[in-house]
Amino acid sequence: MATDTPHPLAPPAVTGMPVAGVDTPALLLDLDAFEANVRTMAAAVASSGVRLRPHAKAHKCSEIARRQVAAGAVGVCCQKVSEAEAMVAGGVNDVLVANEVVGAPKLARLAALASHARVAVCVDDAENAAEVSRAARAAGASLDVLVEVDVGGRRCGVPPGEPALWLAQHVCGLDGLRFAGLQAYDGSSQHLRSVAERRAAIARAVEHVRVTRDLLAGQGIACATITGAGTGTFIFEQASGVYTELQPGSYVFMDADYGRNAWDGFPSFRQSLYVWTTVMSTPAPHRVVVDAGMKSHSIDSGMPVAADWPGLGYVNASDEHGVLEREGGVPMPRLGEKLRLVPGHCDPTVNLHDWIVCVRGSRVEAVWPVSARGAFY
């Protein structure tokens, strides 16, 4: 029984039990598919001379981070300081916070982390860079700093070219900071559906990065690292001759939104992540209701897909209910039957769970904690 403090629920499964016995809702990880994905990405990047630094915001699980590093990744990316803290506590010794960190309390924690691991962070503002420098000096630490360049995402980042040069020069003049290169992630291109659209978008981003890199080089500032890319585009950044490091995250799991992309020319990643759910009501011949709603998977990028029930569409999510309706004359699952949903978007779905139930065939092989669940500070 829960106590009057927040704490993770007990795991929904124990090692060795049949999958059929796993409580719902739960995250299931198909280990064969997951391991294949880790190997496939490592192999795709290994021969190219480009480093792999997977984004841990996708899995928030230090067990997965350790496996990515064991397969050849140089470390991980994180989005928040608390996420980086969880990864370092879990044994990862090289972390890039691929994001800006603002405010003295967070920066003090970031600088403290640098005594346990190699830590890098991004900046897109001179005032913020000065604040990072103060935190590094106060901690007696040295931080790698990348200038974030907006290559099309219209989120954070300075414009390519002169503004990036100016900020890089500023960083080079600040104590406690090592200018390490450029962060250049184009998030807005990852889910363009056709390969041609994604190729064209990344070609534009690469050109922005190339111009900026060359401008800095002309002023004697070398970019040891140029980092970016996601699961939807990484083959283009990899082949660019400009990027030195790739940050894909979702490839370990995949999801329904990535499932709607075309993938010609990409290595093949398998769906490994599912939300395990029980049919809790069968109110009409064409409709069933499951116990996994938007508190156990995220619908920001569309509804989940019933993996093993073609013709059964997940049409509506409320907090703790999912309504599935038959699209044709297909069979329907029975009351109490459990089924697998492919989540619409893997990253925010994993963040709703405390545990990942790892499955091989029909058995639970392990239960991994989502060690950075809720780590948004």
Add this chain to the structure above:
Amino acid sequence: MATDTPHPLAPPAVTGMPVAGVDTPALLLDLDAFEANVRTMAAAVASSGVRLRPHAKAHKCSEIARRQVAAGAVGVCCQKVSEAEAMVAGGVNDVLVANEVVGAPKLARLAALASHARVAVCVDDAENAAEVSRAARAAGASLDVLVEVDVGGRRCGVPPGEPALWLAQHVCGLDGLRFAGLQAYDGSSQHLRSVAERRAAIARAVEHVRVTRDLLAGQGIACATITGAGTGTFIFEQASGVYTELQPGSYVFMDADYGRNAWDGFPSFRQSLYVWTTVMSTPAPHRVVVDAGMKSHSIDSGMPVAADWPGLGYVNASDEHGVLEREGGVPMPRLGEKLRLVPGHCDPTVNLHDWIVCVRGSRVEAVWPVSARGAFY
């Protein structure tokens, strides 16, 4: 620093500190507004002879549940067994799981809970009712059971009339169960924008419930409880002469989606819940980026609203970023400045947080745990 198990992060605030010092992202609760909302709903229901049983899925916080009970609520609703466990552990002694519970493990936990509190649950299927009965008998418990009637939501529930009578008769014949009445919640009406639309929708639901109640009464089956209603419609169920119990949840907080409803004739509820966020990037004169994305608030019902910055629209959310753009020539917040967002949808937003930071004026007065955060089993 986090360890390699899931656990709540440290609270983002301590009692007595200024709000300006609260780490971000964080949930802020304006205590004056919250307390007014609790009082307003209690007063609205007190004189009507109808009971108030607020839905704890909105807040998942036993401190809030205790305050609702202290103000006159008879207990709370929950959506899941684990949510009910957290509320009972937190001192609530009367819980309605306003939902179906399927499967022997969950039902064993529900029946066990009945030795600590009065526990009721819903059914919409004879096979499930038999399963509930077996669990109650195995635990030596007696459970109140309500038949859920679909009054327009097209989610769970049997149709009104004969199917509900048939299932009620079935429940009456099962050991360990007390037939307690009808669950009749019309979720699909809560966000119809005009009061007239909501009134008309609930009039239809009430008619379904009245017919069903009278049919059961004609067969000698009394409905001690007829329960339903949400924040968007409760005045209509309250005045219906049919409903005996109301289940609103969101009224304690309110949100941007409810803010788009018309409210003529309703008691006035104030926005009390905010997501506290920091400007982490100011990349263009018309654009700022904040550190609260969809991992700290839910966008299922639309984007959040910047509470204190009219003319600044939250236009895009990624996992850990929110992009805000100026709609006119309004002033813009500075880098590092903190601001309050009204979340799009309060229930799934609260579920992303471990702590609620309670604020009076400019000071933190308390920090409450979200005791049932992630409790979806």
